[in-house]
Amino acid sequence: MEVISGSDDGRVDPGARVVAVVGIYDADGGIRGELTYVVGHLLRRTECALCDVTHSPVGRKPEWDAMVGRLPMPMRVVHRNEASAPELAVAAKVGLPVVLATHSDGRHSVLLDRDSLTVLDGSVSRFESVLLAALQGSS
DSSP, X not given: OOOEEOOTTSOOOTTOOEEEEEEEOSSOOHHHHHHHHHHHHHTTSOOOHXXXXXXXXXXXXXXXXXXXXXXXXXXXXXXXXXXXXXXXXXXXXXXXXXXEEEETTSOEEEEEOHHHHHTTTTOHHHHHHHHHHHHHHHO
């Protein structure tokens, strides 16, 4: 599932290493986006497997924050309307939600796609295990 976007000049550095991880929610940010997601989720019309990993019904999971602190590189999560154009270009090829690696040469590659996130059933510990395994495979 190696979907990659090259750097702006089109070159790919085979020695480039992963310098950051970004997760993109299948939801918009902001008050309107949050409300739309909550209502859709309650009515079972909207799903976001990454949201289920990072949040409980009452807010962000403390175990999520602890896990992010243990990662060997920075990780951020953004809503789809907050992602950069290069991030969205890769996400468009596999769908949302998605977790991407950001490489030192500026390219992005997919670490975890929607199916990989869905089978985690909202588990932070399982997310950490599969993310670390995916990072091992992309370095």
